[in-house]
Amino acid sequence: MSKQALQTLGEFIIDKQDDFKYSTGELSRLISSIRIATKIVNREVNKAGIADIIGNVGNMNIQGEDQQKLDVLANDIFIAALSQREVVCGIASEESDDFIEVKCTENAHLSKYVVLIDPLDGSSNIDVNVSVGTIFSIYRRVSDPGSPVELRDFLQKGVNQVAAGYVVYGSSTMIVYTTGNGVNGFTLDPSIGTYYLSHENIKFPTMGKIYSINEGNYAKFPQGVKDYIKYCQEEEGDRPYTSRYIGSLVSDFHRNMLKGGIYIYPQTSHSPNGKLRLLYEANPMAFLAEQAGGKCSDGFKRIMEIEPTELHQRVPFFCGSAAMVTQAEEFMAKAVSKN
Template identity: 65%
Template sequence: MYTLGEFVIENSSHSTEALLRLFSSIKLASKAIHKEVNKAGLTEKIIGNSGITNVQGENQKKLDDFAHRAFIESFKSRNVVCGIASEESENFIVIQKKQENDFKNQYIVLIDPLDGSSNIDVNVSIGTIFSVYIRKSPIQMNLTIEDFLQKGNQQILAGYIIYGSSTILVYSTGNGVHGFTLDPSVGTFYLSHYNLHFPKKEKIYSINEGNYAKFSDGIRKFIRYCQEKKENRPYTARYIGSLVGDFHRNMIQGGIYIYPKTASYPEGKLRLLYECNPMSFLAEQAGGKASDGKKRILDIEPTRLHQRTPFICGPTGLVSKLEEFMIYCE
């Protein structure tokens, strides 16, 4: 059985040692979060609000802050990342290269340290989403905002960690999607899901139907399409409210995830850089498709760190069908 490190060594098309250092950072922070998540019900230090409103205007959970700090410190310690943008920080964070470091420190990381944090207090699956790019600015120059505002199709690595009944790290470097489950008894991630693909038969649609009245005509007609008793329908409605949890289930069982724009969020609610780009990269590598309803997510030109977008991803045929409804109705 492959460990994550062994698998990276045998299957990487990028600098192996640099990638191993990067994954070492991700594993270290994720194991720290795994430990805290598994005792969240036992201590008030972890559950509840921190009393801070983050840059998104949302109440920050205590575990949000813990996860953010865990990843920042872990990336700083491995001498391979030059800059980080986090959903919990207004501006990007520069990591100074250490003198003894022979690496170029060329990686840019964008991260949602704790996706679905509203579910922390009720023991529902939550996760971490990460995205990695090569810096655009010359190595001897200071980082600029353009290093972070890259299209999703420039990602060299994307993935997530889901903290649920087990802790699983899922990633792709452009050669398929692979999942590794943490064995907490030895602290090692082992290959458990090789070359994940969306199943050919769709079963699920995932959307917060409580917002039905706020959806566009195209979205409402697509929901009715999913509920029709025709062919292999109706589909089953499943919605966790954690992007990582919903995406992971849909990739394994076959389903579409929909978070459209509404009157309350005319630009959409999910963040392009921290959530949609990495999940779109994974969706395409798993044989699926990701769209804002009209165009490919990975082709969107970012203009700001905390940019939002409507988001639809899942099996190619089902996403294309939703796009047809939206074009026809709008």
């Protein structure tokens, strides 16, 4: 198909605007702001090897993790892009201790939306040229427009999301998002800086043959996860499954959504509450998974039904092809019942 026949992301946003129940144009402008920021981040990621933006900055973020130079740069780029177009009243980032009230435009406080973002997921892999990504989640505020944004605007269940998505900066750069009407992916043509619709109405295969987990932590996993891994490795029927783990959530999720598989980041004896962040990683990925016909839970209950209690809350994460997640949950429940 010629480029002239392909639909751009901008055209797609306009065409689909009426499918969104709160359609006012504001959400469309918000997603356009994210689109612009991803192009700038993509440029920086692609020159990381020749610019002084590899390595850590000597600081730790609120999670106690070393901040990479690109973490800080990507964070600044997204905050700037979202703050200057009167489309959001507040931003919460994985890289910031607290949420940010947007005040830099006269009418920003009237905006109806807040954005939660992981600016550069998997950034520790950047210096070895492994794919990294951005994850974003969008909610309508629950406090009154015109008043200062509040913590409760961000501490909402995943079921309240109005849009979510991710960008994968890899062999090609893609933005994949949903507004609750299916999942669509757009690939960047770097020669002209335009995203084109390349993956329409993406669906998770109901069953897959890939399991993604850091097996180096096997000894620390709960018994149910250990039992499920053994099940995946058994030679029976269509098993053994294939183990594929990149260590970048966006990349592992993206592959599994296209090919079929399950991604697991469980609680461990060292991290009893899990490691992934509910608001910046688990909820947006759960929204995308469910919109694509997949399933996402903490091993026992639906991720998007969890009531957040803090901005940087962590959670165990089982996400992917629906039948595989159900299987893993059965192993978890069986192990608990034995104790």
